[in-house]
Amino acid sequence: MNEQSNIYVRVGSRLAECRKSKGLSQNQLADIIEIQQRTYAHYELGTRKIQLDLLQKIANYFKIPVSYFIEDGLYSKVDFLRDHMHLVLQQIKNDGIEEMYEFIKDKDFDVQFKVLSGFLLDIEINEENRTIRLKYYI
DSSP states (O other): OOHHHHHHHHHHHHHHHHHHHOOHHHHHHHHHTSSOHHHHHHHHHHHOOOOOHHHHHHHHHHOOTHHHHHHHTTHHHHHHEEEEEEEHHHHHHHOHHHHHHHHTTOOOOOHHHHHHHHHHEOOOOOOOOEEEEEEOOO
């Protein structure tokens, strides 16, 4: 399998993950994004190229960045964030970014994720001792 087809399989896999996380059928999501179920099924299988504007529409619906569908390794970071947001927030506070901490500490995960997506360059995760190191854009 070449690199380009790997991207479409990855996008399809993440589309399915998002859809299932909301308890939606393929038909329901296809109706929401105003396409045929059969077309949507091809996107999930990675057998059809999805247009960027449609991918943006889906990302907007799930309140996540488009990059979630495309980038390698982002899924595990999203999972880690969801499960360990308190550690990320504590690290932000420890790193002396008090204003950011105060702004997002009481927000729901979707808001926290959106804010952090524009704020963090990378998250290094040490799985053995479950520690994190944050790299900031600022």
